[in-house]
Amino acid sequence: MTSAFLVAGGINFDVPGSIFEVALFALFALAAVIGAIVVVSASDPFVSALSLLLNFVSLGVLYLMLDQPFVALAQVLVYAGAVVVLFLFVIAYLGDRREVFSDRRRAKLVWPFALLTVLGLGGILVGVIIGSDFPDTVSKLADTAAGHDFGTPSAIGETFLTDYLLEFEVTSLVLLVAAIGGIVLGLTGRARHDRMRKLMQTRSADQQKAVHASAEAELRRTRRTAPTAPRTDTAADADGGKEPAS
Amino acid sequence: MTVSPEWFVALSGVLFAIGAAGVLLRRNALVVLLSIEIMLNAANLALVGFSRVHGAHDGQVFAIMVMAIAASEVVVGLGIVVALSHLRRELDTDDMTELHG
Incomplete structure (x- = not known):
């Protein structure tokens, strides 16, 4: 093998x-x-x-x-x-x-049932597999349909582009949607709200560039003023790093 | 004594049960995502093992698709976890009851 x-x-x-x-x-x-x-x-x-x-x-x-x-x-x-x-x-x-293993009642109640469910699931899965009759093709792979190029990139690529072309394309679509979703989720809180609204309002690429430039300028301005801000900000930071309500 | 494919499939059953235990027992959202990865991998091992049994490429094609879907799931899941971390201190799945009826 x-x-x-x-x-x-x-x-x-x-x-x-x-x-x-x-x-x-x-x-x-x-x-x-x-x-x-x-x-x-x-x-x-x-x-x-x-x-x-x-x-x-x-x-x-x-x-x-x-x-x-x-x-x-x-x-x-x-x-x-x-x-x-x-x-x-x-x-x-x-x-x-x-994770704090707190003594919450609900967690304690659920624990034994969850463990029992999992042990039952594992037992059933392994029992069924051990009890079933597998064909023994391990030692005679060369005789099977795939032959000697079993598992090579070219053979898998051929299968992808002939039998599973639609699935291949749908998978690429899923990856694209996930990438967009990751970006959307990455813009959080106030920054997300503001930028999404501005991006939706702007039409042309030039306008979008102007929005980015102004956002950067604003960021620089806030960075410069941050050290001189009143000390109440640090108290807000200590409060669990929550964003201030806008 | 040779290694037969049913050993691999039985191993995938064990790994799937361990992953399910993580999803059910743990309350840290990150560890729940890690446990889901274990379950996806267990399914992959079964697909690959059966592909070997039948000497066909279909199982491997499905395994690679599962990998692509798992990568997408990680991107979106971790994005949600990071977004939630801005709202709350603990990432406790028992506390996330905003959609509770």
């Missing part, structure tokens, strides 16, 4: 019934499960995000074991490279906001 990547290193693990394959699977499956458990149980979101990285990388290795290098590459690039970094940025931006 993993021959293509391990033979390159001078080691042939592709012995039928190789113990290395089992050990490799056990190691990275354990890493993935431990990573997931730490994500759920850590009180610090920073630790959660880092152990999510461990989970993602282990899953990437498991994808390699399943002969799917392109998905493994996308997994590491998209999840470990982009998603976890974005999470870490937001956690750093929000600062230390640990």
